[in-house]
Amino acid sequence: MRVTSNMYYKNIYGDNNALLSKNLFDVNKQIASGLKIQYAHEDIRAFTETMRLDNEITTLGQIKSSTQSAFKLSDQTDAVLGEFETSMNRMRTLLVNAANGTNSDVSLDAIAQELRGLEENFKNLANTSINGQYLFSGSAVDVKPIADDGTYMGNDAQLKAFTGSKTSQQYNISGEELFLGEKKLVRREVTTNVVQENLIAKYPALQQAGYTGVDSFVSSSSTIRELMGDSDNLVDVGVQKHFFYINGTTSDGTSLKQKIQMSDDDSIDALLNQIGNLYGNTPDLKVVNVNMNSNGQIIIEDKMQGSSKIDFHMVGATDLSGGAAANVTNIDNLGVGETNFDKIMLGTSTALNTNLHVKEFIKSSLAPADSVAATNLIEGTIYDKTEFSIDGAKLYSATPQILKGTNAFATPSTKLLDVASGTTLNGKSFTLEGTDVNGNPYSAQIDLATAGSTFTIGGNTYDIFNVGTPRAAVAADEMTYKQLMDVMNMVVTGNLPSAAPGSSAQYDSAVATADLRGKTFLSYDGKIQFEEMNTGNTMARMALYDSNSGDFTAPPSVMTFNTNNAITVRDPKTDFFKTLDEMITAVENYKLYPDSSSGNIRNVGIENAVAMMDDLQDHVFRAHSQVGAQTNSLNTSLQRTELLEISSMSLRSSVIDTDLAEASLTLAQLNTNYQAMLSTVGKISQLSLVNYL
Structure with missing residues (x-):
């Protein structure tokens, strides 16, 4: 070639x-x-690795942005709670100063005024917002969390930041948790609010010759005679002439009702021991502490943590004539007696039975239900047969409905059985009475039965329908608060089914019509309320109670809807702004301790307010610790993300740049x-x- x-x-x-x-x-x-390459075909390995790293860097950028925003909000929450604690420390200092017993009314007024200012500051702090988003509203960030009256308006939702694949971190604390949260380790404590004098020490006529009367309070070592009084200077040893009628609820939600007989020479301590036994105390185990303070008031402390169910009511009676008027089967019959022992001694009593001394231990300014108003005029004898309180167009209960198992507040879908004492509601009855929105009196009976529950009013009996298929009268143990409140709303508004027992369509129509005139509902803290629509003041009145109420020959009430009960001093459940108001009101009323003789009858007193402030501070400290941990976690996540982002960008650069x-x-x-x-x-x-x- x-x-x-x-x-x-x-x-x-x-x-x-x-x-x-x-x-x-x-x-x-x-x-x-x-760049080393422009297209995938130039180097498939480099292109694939670059795409993977690009996705990783984009994800890390999203994580970084999410975490930065969450960190800013959490960090601001941390700062706000720091201001909370500073103001709470100042409030506690003021309460301790108010409790020293040496302040004049003018000084207490000045302290109360500063406390109200701190209360307003707490509301402003609670309504802190960043860029128009409120810190403590849960997920309802555009809703102002605390209303002017202290009511929480947000929700309990948690806000979480995206911190990695299948990982997230909470960055808020809702107002539900902060202002209405629950402290599992707190033991509920309740107290009576009537000061108890030593009646024997007060009157020389009840002592041996030459005695000079003195004003003093009874103590746990005092005798029942000193608590209840007498008609002469003789001690009737072993004669059980003093009667104590006790209602309440144990820590597990079981109702109790008991009549206790005592003699002159028995000690109050013996009475307190018997009360403790009713709650389940044994020689080897105490489930409650029952004590008497220096003002003669009975204090019951639940030794079981995390329960809000302990309740207590007691009334005493002594027939000073030696008769049997104090030994009754229904405490409604004690309404003929005299509560003021001074009037008995001075002969100025106008009671129907001036020899029957009725001893009140708890007062609430609650009106008795209509059926007993004519015979029972002694407020302290009433336990659960009481009218709901009135505020303009609203009627409201003071007794929360609390689930036995979880200590949570009831909701409309909650079954009554989940709150009631016992294992079934079959055969139980409730009485609903008062006046409707037109001022007309009514009396209805709600009968719960497994075969189908009904309510009777005006001689007509109506089925209470379920919401299932087929529609039928609801079984006792399946009845919910919504169904109970539907009945209440129909009766109070005067809108009943067009026929008895009525069809489901007639029942639903009556419920819908009643809803146009009024609403019966559960408040945020589990209390039944009624509000009449389109009016400023309602003529409606309402009382709802177990048909066995007051009858000491019958079983205890399976449920209580409004009670003249002991005052709560400590409770696992927190209601921040309501508690603040109670504490400040104690200072405004000049009350060192609970005292029903003046001012706000059910106020806890300044001494208890200091203990309540300790609980609030502990609650806020725990919330602050949680927020601090969240902030630290977010900061760590942010730093880790930034390092990963730099590492990924460096690796990408080595592959493609x-x-x-x-x-x-x-x-x-x-x-x-x-x-x-x-x-x-x-x-x-x-x-x-x-x-x-």
Whole structure:
């Protein structure tokens, strides 16, 4: 084969020129763009790795943005709770000063005024917002969490930041948790609010000759005679002439009702021990502590943590004539007696039975239900047969409905059985009475039965329908608060089914019509309320109670809806602004301790207010600790994300970015090679045929 110049040119220049030109173009492109490749086909491995790293960097950017926003909100919450604690420390200092017993009314007024200012500051702090988003409203960030009356308006939702694949971190604390949260370790404590004098020490006529009367309070070591009084100076040893009627609820939600008989020479401590036994105390185990304070008031402390169910009511009776008027089967019959022992001693009593001394231990300013108003005029004898309180167009109960198992507040869908004492409601009855929205009196009976529950009013009996299929009268143990409140709403508004027992359609129509006139509902703290629509003041009145109420020959009430019960001093459940108001009211009323004789009858007193403030502070400290932990976690997550982001970007750069020094060296080498190739081709091009001969 003949070798030609064209063959030299093609072999040396043609192929090498194309390759070198491509390489020069590629390296110039890398230098210009800063990237090793532009398209996937140039390097599939590098392209795939780059896409993976791009996704990782994008995700880390989202995490970083989410975490930064969450950190700012959590950090601001941390700062606000710090201000909370500062103000709470100041409030506690003021309460301790108010409790020292040496302040004048003017001084207490000044303290109360500063306390009200702190209360307003707490509301402002609670309504803190960032960029229009409220810190303590849960997920309802556009809703102002605390209303002017202290009611919480937000929800209990948790806000969480995206902190990684399948991971998140809470960054808020809702007002539900902060202002209405629950402290599982707190033991409920209740107290009576009637101060108990030593009646024997007060009157010389009840002592031996030469005695001078003194004013003093009874203590646990005092005798029952000193608590209840007498008609002469003789101690009737062993004669059980004093009667105590007790109602209440144990820590597990079981109702109790008991009549206790005591004699003159028995000690109050013996009475307290018997009360403790009713709640389940044994010689080997105490489930409650029952004590008497320096003002003669009975205090019951639940030793079981996390329960809000302990309740207590007691009334005493002594027939000073030696008769049997104090020994009754129904405490309604004690209404003929006299509660003021001074009037008995001075002979100024106007009671129907001036020899029957009725001892009140708890007072609430609650009106008795209509059926007993004519005979029972002694407020302290009433336990659960009481009318709901009135506020303009609203009627409201003071007794929360609390689930036995979880200590949570009832909701409309809660079954009555989940709150009631016992294992079934079959055969139980409730009485509903008062006046409707038109001022007309009513009396209805709600009968619960497994075969189907009904309510009776005006001689007509109506079925209470379920919401299932087929529609039928609801079984006793399946009845919910919604169904109970529907009945209450129909009766109070005067809108009943058009026929008895009525069809489900007639029942539903009556419920819908009643809802247009009024609403019966459960408040945020589990209390039944009624509100008449389109009016400022309602004529409606309402009382709802177990038909066994007051009858000490019958079982205890399976449920209580409104009670003249002991005052709550401590409870696992927190109601921040309501508690603040109670504490400040104690100072405004000049009350060192609970005292029903003046001012707000059910106020806890300043001494108890200090203990309540300790509980509130502990609750806020715990919430603050939670927020602090959240903030630290978010900060750690943010730092970790930033490091990962930098690491991923560095790794991406090593995969896809051009190394300019290396590319420049490659370019120089390619240029040298290209010049060498051109020089070689030039020399070959100058050769002639003569050179080969």
